[in-house]
Amino acid sequence: MRISFCQGLLTGAIALNLLILYYVSRAQQQMMEKRRDSGKPPPKKTPLPVSGLGAAGGLAGPVGGGAGGAGNGRNPRVTVLVREFEDFENYVGDVARSFLQRRPEVPFLAVADLVPYPPLALPESARLLVLSPSPDQPPQAHRPEFHVQTEYVLLVPDGVELEQGRQLERLIRELEGEGGGPVRLVATPVLARSAVQCLHLRVSLREWTVTYTPAASGSSGSVCTALRGDAVILMRSEDLFNLSSPLARPLLASLFIQTSLRGWKVKLLEGPCFAASHRPLFSSAHNQWKADSRQREATGRLMRDFGIKRLVQPDGKEQWFGCGKETARCFGTVKDDTPEYLYLERWTPPCCLRALRETTKYVINILETAGVRYWLEGGSLLGAARHQDVIPWDYDVDLGIYLEDVPNCEYLKNLDAGSLVDANGYVWERAVEGDFYRVQYSESNHLHVDLWPFYARNGIMTKDTWTEHRQDVEFPEHFLQPLVPMQFAGITAYGPNNHRAFLELKFGEGVVENPQYPNPTKKRLDRSRL
Structure with a gap:
C-alpha cells in the first residue's frame, strides 16, 4: 500500500510529539530523583504566582476560589477590592475587618501603586497587592488579574462598611439578572457620602474628548454609562481584567471611559446601600488638600495616558489637559503634510x-x-x-x-x-x-x-x-x-x-x-x- 505525502507528514508529526513527550518525562523524573536524593520536598502546585506584600509584610498569594455561592465558606464568588485610598490617612484596615467579620470566606484585596507608608494595618486574611514591578519578582506578581480567582469583583471605596452579608448576594442577583446584556456593572450608593450621580458619557478618541451629560433616573434604578460620587460597584472579574488599564486611578473615571468605549452600561440601584464610617475620611484640612491634589494629579496622568485633551463636565464646564501658551504644541514637525x-x-x-x-x-x-x-x-x-x-x-x-x-x-x-x-x-x-x-x-x-x-x-x-x-x-x-x-x-x-x-x-x-x-x-x- 502506498503512503501519501499527507499521511507521511502526519506520521512524522506524531512520532516527533512522542519523542518530545519521552524526553520531557525523562527530565522530570531525573529532577524528582535529584530532589529526593537531596531530601527536599516536592514543590506544591499553585494556580497563580505570588503577589506583593501582605498584611504582615509577607507575600500575598492569589485570592478567591471557584464559583460556589456568594460565600459558602469554600467557593466564594466575589473578591472585595479596595483601590481608591491614600497611604497618609485611610481606613482600609477597618474596611477589611468589616467585610471579613461578616463574610470571612470572601477574599479581600487592597491594591496600591507603591508599598504604602505608613504600612496598612490589615487583618491576617486580607492581602495587599502592589502594582509597581520589583526586580526580584516575576511579572505576574504585579498583575492584578493573577490574584483574583473569583467570578466577581466588588470595587469598594475607602471607609465603607458591610452591615449585612446579604448585600453581596443582592448585587450578584441583579447582575446575573441582566443576562449578559449591555449592563455589565451594577452599583449602589454609599450612605452619608456625596450623592451618586448617574451620567451619560461620550468618549471620542478621534477628537481627544470626553463629554459627560446628566442622565434621567428610572423607577427601578438608573441605567447609564458613568457614575460620579461614592458607590460600591460589582462587575465580573473577566470584564474588569479585559480592560486595558483595569485599576488605573482615578478608578471611576478610568473604569467608565473604558467601559463606555465598549458599549457597556452600569445600573445604579436604589438599594441596598453600604454604610460609610462615622469618622470623616480625612481628619484635617491639610490631609484633605493633599488628597485633592493627588486626585488632580492622577486625573491629569490618566488623561495623558488615555490621550484625552478635553473633558466636558455635566454642567458644561471644560477641563483641558493638552498644550497651552506656556507649553509646546501636542505634535512635532509635520512631515509630508501628514501630522x-x-x-x-x-x-x-x-x-x-x-x-x-x-x-x-x-x-x-x-x-x-x-x-x-x-x-x-x-x-x-x-x-x-x-x-x-x-x-x-x-x-x-x-x-x-x-x-x-x-x-x-x-x-x-x-x-x-x-x-x-x-x-x-x-x-x-x-x-x-x-x-x-x-x-x-x-x-x-x-x-x-x-x-x-x-x-x-x-x-x-x-x-x-x-x-x-x-x-x-x-x-x-x-x-x-x-x-x-x-x-x-x-x-x-x-x-x-x-x-x-x-x-x-x-x-x-x-x-x-x-x-x-x-x-x-x-x-x-x-x-x-x-
Missing part, C-alpha cells in the same frame, strides 16, 4: 484647535485695524466652506494678504529679519522657508497662522515664494474684487467672492463635498467614519 496624529487615527487635538482659533482671531483683528486686505486661503478657506471653522484635522491657518498693504502693519513692515514678540505673547516672524510671514501662538507653542503676500500682475495674483502644495497656484484677481464676509472659527472673516470656484481652481472639482487628508498618498481619510 503624526493622523497615523494614530485621530484628528487635531482640541487644545490645538483652540489655539489656532485664538491666533486667527487675534491676527485678523490686527490686519483689519491696520487696513491690510486679507482673505482665507487654501485649507482654511476649505474649512470655512465646509465647517465654518478650521478643518478638524488641520494644523495651521493660511491667510492671503496684499503685499502692497504690508507697510500698513507695524508688526510686519520691519520683519525683514528676526522676529518680535508682541505685548500679548504672539510671535511675529518672517518665515525661514521664503517670502511670507508667520504668527505663532507663543514662544513655546508654535501653532501658527501663515500670511502669504500676493501682488497683482496683469490681473493675476502671484507671489514670490511657492510651495509644492497642489493648491499653491496663481489665480485671477477678480476673486478678490470684492472680498466677502465668511464665518470662520467663531468670527466673521473675509474670503474670495466665489469661494467654490476659487477652491475648485486650486484643489479640483468637487473638493468641498469630498473631504480628504492633505496627502492621501501617505494617509487617506476613511469617509465612512465621518
